[in-house]
Amino acid sequence: MTATPTRPARKLSMKARYSALTRDLDWEPSYVSSAEMFPYTSFEGIKIHDWSKWEDPFRLTVDAYYKYQAEKDKRLYAVLDGFAQSQGHLSLSQASYLNAMKIFLGGVTPLEYQAHRNFAFLSRHFNGPGPRFAALCQSQDEIRHAQTEIHTLSNYNKYYSGMHSFLKQHDRVWYMSVPKSYFDDALSAGPFEFLIAIGFSFEYLLTNLLFVPFMSGASFNGDLPTMTFGFSAQSDESRHMTLGLEAIKFLLEQDEDNVPIVQEWVDKWFWRGYRVAAIVAQMLDYMLPKPVMSWKEAFELYFEKQMLEGLFPDLEYYGIKPPRHVQQAIDEKEALSHFVYWVFYNFSFAANFTTSIPSTEHQAWLAENYPDTFVEYFQKPRWDKAQRIVDNGGRFFFMGLPQLCQVCQIPMTFPEPGDLNTICQRTSDYNGEHFNLCSDGCKWIFDREPEKYVQAWLPVHQIYQGNCGGPTVPDVLAWYGMQEGDGGEIAGSRDEVNWAAWHGTPAAKEA
Amino acid sequence: MALKTIGTYEFPSRSRQELYGEDMLVHVWWKDNPMFCAAATFRAPQAMSWADFRAAIVDPWASSDPDYDASHDFSWGLDGQPFTPEPGTSLADLGIGHKHTVSFWG
Amino acid sequence: MQYELRTQVIEPIRKTFTHLVERYGDRPASRYEEGTIGLQATEHFHYRPLWAPDKELYDPAYSRFVLTDPYSFTDPRQLYYAPYVTARSQLHESFGKTLDYLESHNLLARLPEAWRQLLTGLVLPLRHYESGGQMISSNACRFAYGTTIAQCAGYAAFDRVGNAQILSRIGLALGGGTTDALAEAKAAWMDAPALQGLRRYVEQAMVAGDWGVEMVALDLADSLLYAVLYRHLDEVALLGGAGSYSLLAQHLAGWFADQRRWVDALYKAWTADPQTGAANAEHLAAVAAEWLPKAQAAVTQLTAAIDELVPDAGAVGAVAAAADSVTASLAALGVTVSAQSKEESA
């Protein structure tokens, strides 16, 4: 008693208080039926017998939520204001660093917003108050992330290219359909599949790969606001990860019949999320002027070690196996980022970011981190030739539109298993129509639900249908809302020229 | 697997051939040239002859690579099967269908 | 080198994001605008929902209430997440101080018995009403078209759990740190005749199936409940020696004043829309004609029990006055709730 005089004697324990304030708000309806009140929680085939078995280890109550979140934002916005006032953008490692943030703002921020909306759906439509409240908190967090990302990057938008039309571009630009279709896929699914897709597969399995090494990279490259925002967001993510893990365990413990359904969702959403993460892989390895951790290392640390070796042995108890096609992801770790950045190098003339041949030092770093693949498969056949073209006064671009995967919507660039020299091509015929898929993982997903994936809004196909502003590249770029200086080659780009002027150093020779 | 839904769930493909009129989409894949990160997609009349397709579509695209030699004797494939294009024959008559993939190498 | 840089003035190349320049002109945008306007996608949805194949993922057709330009409505409070949580953190901190004060001075125990019964038997059970309000607001957050409305509804949803927790904390205090009072309140919510009208009302509102209709139904009940319980009774309590009821009620009354600001702005935007305004007004009249009498009946049932406990409370009369005031404020928007249709549905 005397040891903690500041604590009132009659205070309930954290667990009891959480339970009284949050869990006990529920009631069984009498004037409408349960089925009327919760119309969406039975069609997926998931069986829940006792919603009260849901545990939330964080035991957060609303007053504590407000208190800590307000404190987090107070700190974050102080950093943003200070950085803007001191023209902190001039102390970035390079203007080209911001290419990663241009992709982030258009590719990730709108997803955070979508998560906000759909966790609100869960916080209405789950039958139990425990998961409803957890979803409600996550819904609030997600709008926080969308807004703090916008506010963090807003200052850069005032001085740099490629961020000005991120919302329109999320809905229209070719590579943005990768994250957009991923999230639309989750939103169009039922509430339990969404929970496994986003709560578990994305937040728990993959989000570390997206955020932790990348935010460390932001710190290393002088981007204090992004680092602050990122780590601040991650402190919410650890709650979301816990929700995701609780979600899967809850479903598995409720009924044995849930196990095969959940397994298929884990399989589907691991692969779907992994393909989106490919964009992050190239950000880590190619877009940070001062790299900190390779994709391969991040994948080994945060996915193989923490998830495959840590988590999945726990899930084995319930009969859950590691995701189907996970071996393909492991095999690709040596090559993933290189393929994807090469796609971006091919197509940055039609994007909101710029690309260039990695510098000599950067290539040495890549060779050191990817001793078995970079030099033989990427440097010699691709970058050395790209350099010869530049030396002859040119710049290699892919003057056409790429073949897209019907499911992940990434240009079909990924390798055959075990053969880095050959592109993997898979096809499926459905209702008399031919569909192209980039991998066994995407083909498996397509074949499982073709009724869904035939609806995909594939940018290349839409351009050819005449739905994207017109038939020529300039027509399409205008429709994308691109401005002069947004895309193309780094050397001679608007950002690079400005950067040189601001720093009083000569700009690199225009390519 | 039967899709689990609330209500009827039937939607037409957003890439179906009829959306392209008399045309179709054809993929062209330069298999042994890593400079092209993926096969290319083109819209072409089904009735277009192979020679026209080659000259008007394939050659300009492949010329993004300065080493491309249009007169080189490439080997051709269609959806993974060996394929012998006849210059005067239409794409449709050659058996190239909507969203199928023509590849070349060598 | 660095010092020279810092003194150099670098002119921005643009003031804000393009969609804001297009909407508001070439001026710097506020953080509310940057973090809100246009965030929800409007085109190229890839797949139809498995659970609603007749709609798009975001679709104006989820409600009868439609804005031609969803951003003709903006939150008059300009709340985005950071100021929202900051404001609510202060609200809950200030409530916590009130409650600490009441507890440390043992004032709740000194409430007149009638007020204690009123609080435990009729007010605490409304934590479940607030929970229903959360679910209705969360549904609106998901299905509203456009970020501005969805954001207000999302914060309102969280507010409702906050309100429920304010009531619950009062219950814990009344229970001397135990959950006894809360258990009693729940039993009352389930079975007490005075509360069944309100419980039926909330359950029916929750399944109305149109987020706009659900929100209006909730607001109609709120307008009566908050006016009577946290404004009218606040004054009665002060006169009747139940000062601690007044101290607690002020926090919820303050919240509702804040809530009204955006809900009123939404009604105004709906009815002022150059293209859909007339139809929206008609829908609003129809929804009010259907739900206001039900709300009045339900809240009257509750207040009749209050008047029995505290004979001079005049709570039933206050409900009628609040209903008139709702009708008047709708009329000011050009929405006429006809007495005839009121009677029909009553």
Added chain:
Amino acid sequence: MNDPATRMVSVDLQENEENRAVIEAIEADNPDVSVRHMPGVVKIEAPGRLVIKRESVEERLGRDWETHEFQMAIITLAGNITEWDDDEIVLAWNARR
């Protein structure tokens, strides 16, 4: 590898002045931890189990510290949160109910 007593659990924390006491408390209370520093991040790993104790943090911080405050420090974690109460937070694998 499948033994929950040896599988690694971990927390990643922001490396800043505020969190130093938390990091030191974890190191003191968990004898087998390994600590890795990355820009802005400290990764703390331990075999099987990792505990964060309120009293240990308060001792180093010199003020009251609620376990809820740990949310301000954490970036990510591996393992189940098997306990989170007023006095301690415990991370472990193999948490069956």
